[in-house]
Structure formats: structure tokens, C-alpha cells
Amino acid sequence: MALGVGQVIGAGVITLCGQAIGLTGRSAWLAYGIAVIMGFLMVVPYVFLSGTIIVKGGAYSVIKAMSGERLAGMYVVSYITQCISMSLMGMSLGVYLNSLWPILNPKFIAILFLIIFYIINLMGISSMAKVQRVMSAILVLCLLIFIVTGLTKLDSAAINFSDKEFFTGGKIGFIDAIFLYIYSVTGYWMNINYASDAKYPKKDVPWSIIMVVPVIMVIYVGVALVAGGTLPLDKVINQPLTNVADYIMPKFLFVIFMVGGPIMALLTTINSCYAGFSAPHIQAAKDGWYPDFVAKCNKRGAPYVILTTILLISLIPILLNYDISTITRNCTLVQTVTMAMSAFVVWNLPKRYPEQWKNSLYHVPNTVFYIIMLLCMLTYISVFIASASTLNVTIVTVSISILVICSIYANIRYKSGKTKVTVSYWLD
Numbered sequence: 235m236a237l238g239v240g241q242v243i244g245a246g247v248i249t250l251c252g253q254a255i256g257l258t259g260r261s262a263w264l265a266y267g268i269a270v271i272m273g274f275l276m277v278v279p280y281v282f283l284s285g286t287i288i289v290k291g292g293a294y295s296v297i298k299a300m301s302g303e304r305l306a307g308m309y310v311v312s313y314i315t316q317c318i319s320m321s322l323m324g325m326s327l328g329v330y331l332n333s334l335w336p337i338l339n340p341k342f343i344a345i346l347f348l349i350i351f352y353i354i355n356l357m358g359i360s361s362m363a364k365v366q367r368v369m370s371a372i373l374v375l376c377l378l379i380f381i382v383t384g385l386t387k388l389d390s391a392a393i394n395f396s397d398k399e400f401f402t403g404g405k406i407g408f409i410d411a412i413f414l415y416i417y418s419v420t421g422y423w424m425n426i427n428y429a430s431d432a433k434y435p436k437k438d439v440p441w442s443i444i445m446v447v448p449v450i451m452v453i454y455v456g457v458a459l460v461a462g463g464t465l466p467l468d469k470v471i472n473q474p475l476t477n478v479a480d481y482i483m484p485k486f487l488f489v490i491f492m493v494g495g496p497i498m499a500l501l502t503t504i505n506s507c508y509a510g511f512s513a514p515h516i517q518a519a520k521d522g523w524y525p526d527f528v529a530k531c532n533k534r535g536a537p538y539v540i541l542t543t544i545l546l547i548s549l550i551p552i553l554l555n556y557d558i559s560t561i562t563r564n565c566t567l568v569q570t571v572t573m574a575m576s577a578f579v580v581w582n583l584p585k586r587y588p589e590q591w592k593n594s595l596y597h598v599p600n601t602v603f604y605i606i607m608l609l610c611m612l613t614y615i616s617v618f619i620a621s622a623s624t625l626n627v628t629i630v631t632v633s634i635s636i637l638v639i640c641s642i643y644a645n646i647r648y649k650s651g652k653t654k655v656t657v658s659y660w661l662d
Contacts, residue, residue: 238422238446240370240502241510247377247454247499250418251461254411256471259402260392263459265411266419270451272412273419275613276573277443278606279580280423284439285596286587290430291517292510293423293576300579300586303521303653307644309575310518312637313511316572319417320507320548321556324348327500333476334492344552347504352545355508358534362509369502376494377453380475384460384482392463399467413620419454420573421503422446427513440596508541515540522653523644570621571637574614581607 254262280296289295294313298306327347328340355362391397401408425442432438461470461478469477479491516537519529532538584591584600591597598606622630647653 235442235445235449236367236370237428237506238425238442239374239449240366241424241506242419242421242446242450243373243377243453243499243502247418247457247496250414251458251475252470252473254414254458255462255467257403257407257411257414259399259407259467260389260397260462261395261400261402261408262411262462263392263455265408266415266454266458267451269412269415270419270447270454272613272617273416274447275606275610276416276420276577276617277423279577279610280426281440281443281596282583282591282594282603283580284426284429284443285436286583286590286594288429288435289426292427292514293573294514294518296426296576297579300582304645304648305575305579307518307521307523307648307653308641309572310514310523311640311644312575313514313572314543314547315633315636315640317507317511317544317547318551320348320504320511320544321551323500323504323507324548325552325556327497327504330474330476330492330496330500333474341552341555345549347501348545348548351501351504351508352541354505355512355541356532356534356536356538358536359509361534362505366502366505369498369505372494373498373502374449374453376491376498377457379487380479380483380491380495381453381456381460383487384464384478385456387482388460388463392459402467409620413617415454416617416620419450421510422450423573424506424510427510437595508544511544512537512540523647570614570618574611574618577610577614 251262254265258265280293283289283296283300287299289299291298294306294310297309321344324344324347325340328338328343331338331343332340354365391399394400403410422443425439425446429435429439457475460482461475464478464482475496476492479488479495483491515524516529518524519526519537519540528539529537530539581604584603
């Protein structure tokens, strides 16, 4: 649960609040609440799956178990594009530190911290986990302090649906705010990557996924409510949380919050992303989808080739000077496609593993299951359309081209006979 919370609370709660307020005004908190619900619809297939079978290698092994090797290979090669999202965390961190100390260069800060956590992850999963536990605890505490303090100074207009500063962008602006937030509310699905390390995976993993939802609902909606409901809108539109925190908090609390809240939110996500993104590729390398050297680990068990690749990919948008909003929307497009591939195949679960599904703690009647899965698919499709429609033709073309190239590579690798089947999922 701590890993899931640390994974999902990041740039969305730090940088996107101001962006969403610009789209819909004080109703940004309501947009966040709806986004959390839609995000859970996108993640719920992993609850059903992880309560039924045990996978090692995350969504890659899910697809291999549900649909076969070829599609799994196409997925895992395409999945590497999600590393782009780490540039969002890095740039958000840079923007926030720059708002505190204008002398700091946002791009330099982004690159510096991506490298620092790359080094921490090279020290092994135990080192990463120790750092993560401390940072996650500090993060949640500081964000709760922000919410509680801010509620004492909340403008009544923040919860007045008829106020002129509610739904300032109309229906279109409100919907745009929801889809802008979607990217930041689904990261906890990556908890399936830790199934092989859980003591009781069929209980622990789905429970940890579900329990993240009420936490992020309180944190995200609370922060957005305070961010858009305490100061005049012109002081918070497209701005980070700095101005609001400075207004609602005494100086000593402000300093504590700025270190333990926004900064820690981004650091926990960067840290966990390295491990989360690595897991599927480690298993894929063992299965032959990459050259043998890709699976090499150092003496601490860290997959240094994969970690280095993740770092390099995350630096590309920063070096190309993409702004935060563009990175966010581009990440949503890429993530939606790759997540959809693994979520959709769960449709086969009742037929492929009928006995295990029947005995699952999260079993529901098949009719209910298929209705939920249909809602999941419709959510993915709507998010993809919304994401693609807000990007320019060049970015959409590049994103789709990358996915196509990855798929072609996977097909060539599969036909070459260099892939091999290894056990990466278990029924008991």
C-alpha cells in the first residue's frame, strides 16, 4: 500500500492543480474526484487478476498468461516508452524548487534528481525500499497538514456549484480537467509488479491496490479544494501550490510542507518508478525479448542495463525542452495504450482460469465482471481520444510511430526464434 501511495502521489497533486484550475476554476477538486473514480475503473482488472493468479513480471506476465507470448512481447517493448513519465516528475520538481529559490535552473534540478535516484536504485531494491518508506510517511503527513490548515481558510465559493468561479470553462473545460488529471491517478496498478515478493500475493496485492483509492481520494480532492478555494483564481491558475501554502500556513509550517509535501511527492514517485518500470523488462529479458546482456545485474542485484536505459529515456523530453503540460498529455497517450493492452486481456480470466476465478476472494458473478470490464474499456477509449485530441499532430504521430516500431521489433524477435518460454505466473 505504501508503494502504491508513493507511486501515485506525485506531479498530479503538485503541478496539475494549477493547470486544472485554469480549465475549470474552483471546481477542479470535483474534477479530481471523478478522475480518481475513472482511474479505479482503469485499474480494477488488476484487482481481479491479482486475486486469481500470481504473476512475476507485472503486466507483461499478465498478458503472457491471458493471451500468449507474441502480444506480451509487443506490450513489454512498447512499455519502455512509459519511462517518459519520469521526465514529468523531474521537471515538476525543478519548477517547484525554482519557485522557492529562483536561482535554481529547473532543467538542471530535474536531471540531477533523476540521476540521484538512479544511483539509489543501483544500490538494490532493499536500499530503494528503505528510502521509500521514510519519504512516503513524510509525504502523507505533510499533505494532510496542508489540507487541514487550508480548510480553515476556505472560501465558501469553493463548494458553491452556482458560483461564477465554478465551471469557468464550461462543460468542455471541466471534462478537459478530468482527463488532465487521469494520468496522475492510476500509477498504483504497478503494485502487481511486486506479487512474487508478497507473503500472501492473492490477498496482499489486490488489497493494497484497493486501499490506495480512499487515500488518494482524500489527498487529491483535499489538496485541489484548498488550492482552488483559498486565494483569488488569478493567483493560482497555472501556478504550483507555493502561493497557497504560503498564504494558509505559518512560516515554520510552510517550510516543513514545501520539503515534506510537494518535493517528497515527486521524489517518492521518481524512486518507485525505477523499480516499477524495471520489473517487466527483467522478466522479458529472461524470456529472450532483448539481447542477453540486458538482463545483467550488479552485485547488489540491480538490473543496471535496464535502469540506465530508463534514465536515458526519461532525460529525452527534458533535453528537448517539452513543457510540463505537453509531457503530461503525451504520457497519458502512451500510458493509455500500454495499460489498455494488459487490462483488456483480463476479459479472458473467467474462461482461461475458471476454477481459480471461482475461488478468488474478489470473485463476482460473470455478468457483473463483464459489465465492469466493459466500463473499463470504455474509460480507456475515452481517455485515449481525449489525450490524442489535445496534442498536436507531430506529437501524436511520433507517439504512435514509437509504439508501431516497438511492435515491429517484437514481431521480428518472436519470428527469429530467440524468445523462450519461462514460468512467470502461477495458479497457487
